[in-house]
Amino acid sequence: MSKQKQSQVDAELPDLVELLAAAILSGFSLYSAIERISQRASGTVSENLALMLRRLELGSRFDQELSALCDRQPTPGIRELANKLSIALARGTPLASALVALSETLRIKQANVVLAKAGSNETKMLIPLVTLVLPTTVIFAIYPSVQFLNVGFN
Numbered sequence: 001m002s003k004q005k006q007s008q009v010d011a012e013l014p015d016l017v018e019l020l021a022a023a024i025l026s027g028f029s030l031y032s033a034i035e036r037i038s039q040r041a042s043g044t045v046s047e048n049l050a051l052m053l054r055r056l057e058l059g060s061r062f063d064q065e066l067s068a069l070c071d072r073q074p075t076p077g078i079r080e081l082a083n084k085l086s087i088a089l090a091r092g093t094p095l096a097s098a099l100v101a102l103s104e105t106l107r108i109k110q111a112n113v114v115l116a117k118a119g120s121n122e123t124k125m126l127i128p129l130v131t132l133v134l135p136t137t138v139i140f141a142i143y144p145s146v147q148f149l150n151v152g153f154n
Contacts, residue, residue: 005044006075010113012043013077014106021099030085030095031056048072062089077106 016037023033031053038050051072052065066082084102088095 008043009045009073009075010077010106010110012041012045013075013081014103014110016041016043016045016049017081017099017106018103021096021103024096024099030089044073045078062086077109080105 019037019041020033023036024030028036034049035053038046038053048069052069055065055068056062063086066086070079070082080102084098085095087093088098
């Protein structure tokens, strides 16, 4: 998977997980919540969720489709979503709270990536400052002094 597609999936995933949690909190089952979100959302993650639903309708098992989803989109966020869903279904833990926590975690990871990218861009932004602005400032500061010194020697 290319970096661009991976970043697109990482950008889409927190919102979709939050929508999934909201649908489950409002009383939908997991299947109907995924169906509702995949119909209304657009993007690569929702397309893969719709494909997962079609395969489930044809008789595939849910855990197999979660692993197939991880194979189609091998990002850490998708793997974490699949793990949360499978663990919640196997153990019977509350799914909505796990999805809300996952959404917060994904947003924090996304914010950390943006901060790291901003830190690397900060260094790149210093290059024009050092090569263009600083020499110009030094010339403006030194030129009047040199002119004043030249006036005294004439």
